[in-house]
Amino acid sequence: MPERIVAFPPVAPPGARLLILGSMPSAASLAEGFYYGHPRNAFWRILSDVYAAPLPRTVPEKRALLEAHGVALWDVLHSCVREGSLDSAIRDMEVNDFSSLLARCPRVERVLLNGGTAKRVFLKYVAQALGDRAWVALPSTSPAYTLSYERKLAQWRQALTL
Numbered sequence: 001m002p003e004r005i006v007a008f009p010p011v012a013p014p015g016a017r018l019l020i021l022g023s024m025p026s027a028a029s030l031a032e033g034f035y036y037g038h039p040r041n042a043f044w045r046i047l048s049d050v051y052a053a054p055l056p057r058t059v060p061e062k063r064a065l066l067e068a069h070g071v072a073l074w075d076v077l078h079s080c081v082r083e084g085s086l087d088s089a090i091r092d093m094e095v096n097d098f099s100s101l102l103a104r105c106p107r108v109e110r111v112l113l114n115g116g117t118a119k120r121v122f123l124k125y126v127a128q129a130l131g132d133r134a135w136v137a138l139p140s141t142s143p144a145y146t147l148s149y150e151r152k153l154a155q156w157r158q159a160l161t162l
């Protein structure tokens with residue numbers, strides 16, 4: 001039986017105006033100890049391309065990139081049971097407490113949802129807590145989602161630069 005896994009705490013710069021939500025960290029991310037740790041996940045490459053910044057390699061560089069651009073980062077799920085890394089394997093989920101995050105980041109205006117599971121869980125359990133903030137569902141940056149990098153980048157660029 002797979003064990004319960006617990007997500008990371010949020011990256012929550014006080015001045016953040018944008019919140020990016022994934023579903024749950026992958027096994028590679030959990031092993032690395034920070035968000036989007038799989039080497040083929042396009043998340044950090046996309047942010048680096050959109051913001052014309054060097055590709056961050058270390059956790060402090062990743063945090064600095066987010067903070068420099070007013071981006072908070074978290075997952076919709078606090079914990080779940082999941083074997084492997086696929087969202088389709090998620091069971092027995094517990095949703096994060098968004099009222100505490102919004103108290104820490106009161107300037108958040110928009111929410112970007114990284115992938116279909118993040119969108120489904122967000123709509124079912126989280127959307128009401130975020131009030132009238134705008135949200136956008138985006139293609140997953142995961143290598144499991146086979147849309148080309150160029151198409152992912154175009155959609156993310158539009159959402160990140162509104």
